Amino acid sequence: MSRTRKGTPRRDGFRMPGEFEPHAGTWMLWPERPDNWRLGAKPAQEAFAAVAAAIAVAEPVTVGVSASQWENARQSLPEAIRVVEVSTNDAWVRDTGPTFVVDGRGRVRGVDWAFNAWGGLEGGLYFPWDQDDLVASKILDIERIDRYRAPFVLEGGAIHVDGQGTVITTEECLLNPNRNPGLGRADIEKGLRDHLGIEKVIWLGKGVFNDETDGHVDNLCCFVRPGEVALTWCDDRDDPQFEISRDAWERLREARDAGGRRLKVHKLPQPGPLLITKQEAAGVDTCEGTRPRQAGDRMAGSYVNSYIANRRVVMPLLDPRTDARALRIVKRLFPRREVVGVPAREILLGGGNIHCITQQQPLARGVRLVARARPRRRAA
Amino acid sequence: MSRTRKGTPRRDGFRMPGEFEPHAGTWMLWPERPDNWRLGAKPAQEAFAAVAAAIAVAEPVTVGVSASQWENARQSLPEAIRVVEVSTNDAWVRDTGPTFVVDGRGRVRGVDWAFNAWGGLEGGLYFPWDQDDLVASKILDIERIDRYRAPFVLEGGAIHVDGQGTVITTEECLLNPNRNPGLGRADIEKGLRDHLGIEKVIWLGKGVFNDETDGHVDNLCCFVRPGEVALTWCDDRDDPQFEISRDAWERLREARDAGGRRLKVHKLPQPGPLLITKQEAAGVDTCEGTRPRQAGDRMAGSYVNSYIANRRVVMPLLDPRTDARALRIVKRLFPRREVVGVPAREILLGGGNIHCITQQQPLARGVRLVARARPRRRAA
Numbered sequence: 001m002s003r004t005r006k007g008t009p010r011r012d013g014f015r016m017p018g019e020f021e022p023h024a025g026t027w028m029l030w031p032e033r034p035d036n037w038r039l040g041a042k043p044a045q046e047a048f049a050a051v052a053a054a055i056a057v058a059e060p061v062t063v064g065v066s067a068s069q070w071e072n073a074r075q076s077l078p079e080a081i082r083v084v085e086v087s088t089n090d091a092w093v094r095d096t097g098p099t100f101v102v103d104g105r106g107r108v109r110g111v112d113w114a115f116n117a118w119g120g121l122e123g124g125l126y127f128p129w130d131q132d133d134l135v136a137s138k139i140l141d142i143e144r145i146d147r148y149r150a151p152f153v154l155e156g157g158a159i160h161v162d163g164q165g166t167v168i169t170t171e172e173c174l175l176n177p178n179r180n181p182g183l184g185r186a187d188i189e190k191g192l193r194d195h196l197g198i199e200k201v202i203w204l205g206k207g208v209f210n211d212e213t214d215g216h217v218d219n220l221c222c223f224v225r226p227g228e229v230a231l232t233w234c235d236d237r238d239d240p241q242f243e244i245s246r247d248a249w250e251r252l253r254e255a256r257d258a259g260g261r262r263l264k265v266h267k268l269p270q271p272g273p274l275l276i277t278k279q280e281a282a283g284v285d286t287c288e289g290t291r292p293r294q295a296g297d298r299m300a301g302s303y304v305n306s307y308i309a310n311r312r313v314v315m316p317l318l319d320p321r322t323d324a325r326a327l328r329i330v331k332r333l334f335p336r337r338e339v340v341g342v343p344a345r346e347i348l349l350g351g352g353n354i355h356c357i358t359q360q361q362p363l364a365r366g367v368r369l370v371a372r373a374r375p376r377r378r379a380a
Numbered sequence: 381m382s383r384t385r386k387g388t389p390r391r392d393g394f395r396m397p398g399e400f401e402p403h404a405g406t407w408m409l410w411p412e413r414p415d416n417w418r419l420g421a422k423p424a425q426e427a428f429a430a431v432a433a434a435i436a437v438a439e440p441v442t443v444g445v446s447a448s449q450w451e452n453a454r455q456s457l458p459e460a461i462r463v464v465e466v467s468t469n470d471a472w473v474r475d476t477g478p479t480f481v482v483d484g485r486g487r488v489r490g491v492d493w494a495f496n497a498w499g500g501l502e503g504g505l506y507f508p509w510d511q512d513d514l515v516a517s518k519i520l521d522i523e524r525i526d527r528y529r530a531p532f533v534l535e536g537g538a539i540h541v542d543g544q545g546t547v548i549t550t551e552e553c554l555l556n557p558n559r560n561p562g563l564g565r566a567d568i569e570k571g572l573r574d575h576l577g578i579e580k581v582i583w584l585g586k587g588v589f590n591d592e593t594d595g596h597v598d599n600l601c602c603f604v605r606p607g608e609v610a611l612t613w614c615d616d617r618d619d620p621q622f623e624i625s626r627d628a629w630e631r632l633r634e635a636r637d638a639g640g641r642r643l644k645v646h647k648l649p650q651p652g653p654l655l656i657t658k659q660e661a662a663g664v665d666t667c668e669g670t671r672p673r674q675a676g677d678r679m680a681g682s683y684v685n686s687y688i689a690n691r692r693v694v695m696p697l698l699d700p701r702t703d704a705r706a707l708r709i710v711k712r713l714f715p716r717r718e719v720v721g722v723p724a725r726e727i728l729l730g731g732g733n734i735h736c737i738t739q740q741q742p743l744a745r746g747v748r749l750v751a752r753a754r755p756r757r758r759a760a
Contacts, residue, residue, distance in 0.1 A: 001440070001462035060381070067447065067467035070514060074521070082381035084522050085465040087447035134450060141454070142464050142522060 002140040002147045005109065008194035009148055014101035014109055015197030018163030019308045020225055022363040024108075026055050026309065027139055029357070030065035030073045031091040035290045036126070037350050038283030047346040048091070049076050051307075051314060051354055054340050056081050058312040062142075064088065064135065084142060089117070089132040090125075092352055094218065095155035097359035098136040098147070101197060106364040109146045111195050112136035113154040118213050119178035120153075125212060125351070126290040143361070150195050152188075153179040157216040157356055159192070162226040165199040165258025167192055172206045172215030179214075200258040204248045208232060209240040211300035212291060218355045219302045221248060224266065224333045227257065232302040233267035241270055266333055268326055271319035274301045280349055293349070305353035306330065309360075313337050316344030316353045382520040382527045385489065388574035389528055394481035394489055395577030398543030399688045400605055402743040404488075406435050406689065407519055409737070410445035410453045411471040415670045416506070417730050418663030427726040428471070429456050431687075431694060431734055434720050436461050438692040442522075444468065444515065464522060469497070469512040470505075472732055474598065475535035477739035478516040478527070481577060486744040489526045491575050492516035493534040498593050499558035500533075505592060505731070506670040523741070530575050532568075533559040537596040537736055539572070542606040545579040545638025547572055552586045552595030559594075580638035584628045588612060589620040591680035592671060598735045599682045601628060604646065604713045607637065612682040613647035621650055646713055648706055651699035654681045660729055673729070685733035686710065689740075693717050696724030696733045 005012065028048065031037045037044040052061050056078065064086025065073040074083045088096065095118070098110030113136070117129035140147045158173045173179070174188050183191070189201045207215025221231045231248055234241035252265045278295040286292065303326040306315040313334050317323045323341060331339045347353050385392070408428065411417045417424040432441050436458065444466030445453040454463045468476065475498070478490030493516070497509035520527045538553045553559070554568050563571070569581045587595025601611045611628055614621040632645045658675040666672065683706040686695040693714050697703045703721060711719045727733050 001442075001460060003459045062381075067465075067511065070467075070518070074517070079383045080381060082521055082524060085447075085467060085518055087450075087465060131447065137454070138450070138465055141462055144462060 001144040002110075002137065004147050004149060009101045009109065009111060010194045010197045013103045014107075015103075015163065016099055016101050016161045017362045018161055018223055018226065019360055020223070021163055022365065023059050023310050023360045024363045025060035025062060025361050026307075027093050027097050027359040027361060028052055028061060028063045029086065029088050029091040029093045029096070029135070030063055030069055031350060032066065032069050033090055035285040035287035036090060036293070038280055038293070043346040044350055045073075045076060047342070047344060048357060050342050051344075051347075051357065052081050053078055054312065054314045054342050055307065055309045055358065058309040064093070064139070086135060086138050087131045088135060089129050091350075092157070092356050093135065093359045094157045094356045096132040096135040097156065098140055099156050099196070100145075100360070100362050102362050102364065108362060108364050109148065110136060110140040111148050111150050112140065113150045113156070114152060115155065116153050116179070118155065119176070122178040123214070124178070148195065150191065152183060152191050154191075155213065155216065156359060157213060157218040157352070159196065160217055160222045161196055161198060162223045162257060164226045166202060167196055167198045167200070168202045168204060168217055168221060168223070168229065170204045170207050170215045170217050170220065173213065173217070176214050198258065200256070202252070202255045202257070204251055206244045206247070208300040208302050209244055210298050212351050219300055219305050219353070220244075221252070222304050222306075222355070226259075227261050228264040228266065228333075230266045230268050230304055230333060232270050232304045234270040239273070245270075266329065268303045268329055269322045271301045271303065271322045271326070272299070274299045274318060274345075274348065276349065291351075299348050301348050302353065303330065305355040307354045307358045308334070308337070311337055313339045314354055315339060315341050316347065317341040318344055318348060381524040382490075382517065384527050384529060389481045389489065389491060390574045390577045393483045394487075395483075395543065396479055396481050396541045397742045398541055398603055398606065399740055400603070401543055402745065403439050403690050403740045404743045405440035405442060405741050406687075407473050407477050407739040407741060408432055408441060408443045409466065409468050409471040409473045409476070409515070410443055410449055411730060412446065412449050413470055415665040415667035416470060416673070418660055418673070423726040424730055425453075425456060427722070427724060428737060430722050431724075431727075431737065432461050433458055434692065434694045434722050435687065435689045435738065438689045444473070444519070466515060466518050467511045468515060469509050471730075472537070472736050473515065473739040474537045474736045476512040476515040477536065478520055479536050479576070480525075480740070480742050482742050482744065488742060488744050489528060490516060490520045491528050491530050492520065493530045493536070494532060495535065496533050496559070498535065499556070502558040503594070504558070528575065530571065532563060532571050534571075535593065535596065536739060537593060537598040537732070539576065540597055540602045541576055541578060542603045542637060544606045546582060547576055547578045547580070548582045548584060548597055548601055548603070548609065550584045550587050550595045550597050550600065553593065553597070556594045578638065580636070582631070582635045582637070584631055586624045586627070588680040588682050589624060590678050592731050599680055599685050599733070600624075601632070602684050602686075602735070606639075607641050608644040608646065608713075610646045610648050610684055610713060612650050612684045614650040619650075619653070625650075646709065648683045648709055649702045651681045651683065651702045651706070652679070654679045654698060654725070654728065656729065671731075679728050681728050682733065683710065685735040687734045687738045688714070688717070691717055693719045694734055695719060695721050696727065697721040698724055698728060
């Protein structure tokens, strides 16, 4: 029931709305692979369930899960959360799910980007990724939402939009030859324009230090509303993150958005540095072809990797030394939303955080489904 | 999002509507197991796709399919048909899907019967059946429809209702000790009353000769509207079906429905006898624990095993000697619906027919979802 559209969202009058615009709901996936999530993914499942429950207070949540974990997911999640069978290679719906776009007539469609597990055979994180690449199609079919198949590799975590014509992304990821080796900067910009309905690309350089996604912007910097971004920040000049954040800061301060505005940049403290412990690493299966989790590895923790739900922001709790300060800042940035923190180290251990494991489905605006009394039809 | 309700549909004011009442859509499942469907299920998949397409002209169709066949099913079915991931042990959604019930306030809920593959370890058709028993839950969760878990074994093909308080079933199936060994006739009647919202059980004796479901009524006799049934019929006194149909005829003529009416009984000619050919049997994998398909076995072909969709009836084509006559009769029985025949021998080879592979989801009557213009909400 998801029809594949020819052409592009831009040509058809569609745009990707900002995450802070109203949602119809949130999609998540269920973590399970034991070569990425320690202890058979049980601690991660608990953390994912807490995130799902925190979002479900504010909007409908659907969790996709493979057949073998369906019963466990169904029992682990509150009944108010919808659980559907969707097989995956891993649980990062931000990157494998559709990017939803809307038009001014209340229609919603989905962009299904090609997916190669963050780099394919040149630095990708696991093999195969065949089920991941079907996730967007499956979600759109369940929702009976039409689909554009983008002719290039992109992950949803590699972009952030203001909903008013601007996208922020990173060179480290989008210009990486392990994504679209045949495409240059201008080709990528055209692809973003056509599929996100945007006018202006703001290029940052590198993502968060040691981020295995090749520098996804959603771990470094996000729009909190049009004209304002949050940026992960490090004051320690000896920390490799210092230079990365300073470079991003300078680029953001020099940038103009699609409306010609300068951006207001809010700094969020970097947690940690957070290292994988010996015990944590010991709980992960070793498997050739999957990125290993080793004791002492530095993780790319960031409070920017939060999720903006309808009336709530769900922020990862990562470090007692910085959590409270980050919460205060995020609360200030979202005065009309409740900000809740969820313990998220178990998500970070898998390589991402709350933004990476969520995908917003925007509300079709302008129209709304309502129940209306109607005379009974006669049966034939 | 499917909440499990305590209590029973009857207590909550719900009833199972007749199949001829308006549908919101139809559910199907995708055949694939090579130890039941010949040639890797490819001919059966083609037949299922033709049935799905014939129904999709009249109402929305969703097909559930396992992860390994999702892409093939998606490519094999028209885009207008929704394809969702639902793992199964086999493709009989009439028996493994929910039985939908409705109330007078436009609400729909689903009954999730216990399922044991038509007899469990005492004569059941395969082992295991764990995925089949989850099908109803998964469908209800996708649709966000609340669920009753019935505390006994039943298959949807074992019942037919008139939507006005009457159910027809068979003793061969419902009183078979391989279903609910602890329950007697009165217990079963109470279970049916409570979960279908009916008042009157009309008991037939045996189902169609050699029907491996232990005599499902939906292969023998169905309601075409309240007060009228169709019955498969055999004029050959030497055929074992003769006595079965005559006994059913007599019971039906003696019966009164919940409204006190006598039933009008329409006869449909029995096709065949239809035997599995050597070539057909050779295409099926042999597997211990699965009912074998052997050359010369008589199949339980019946035109009663049709599906009543919104503006159409989809009838199996099984035998050139009887198809045209059956079509004429069915057209007479449904003067306000288009009757279409679909070649169905490949479905019959798997042990059932068009009614067995479909499950109607009734329309919530009294209310209807409509799009209504509405002012835009301000984002926070």
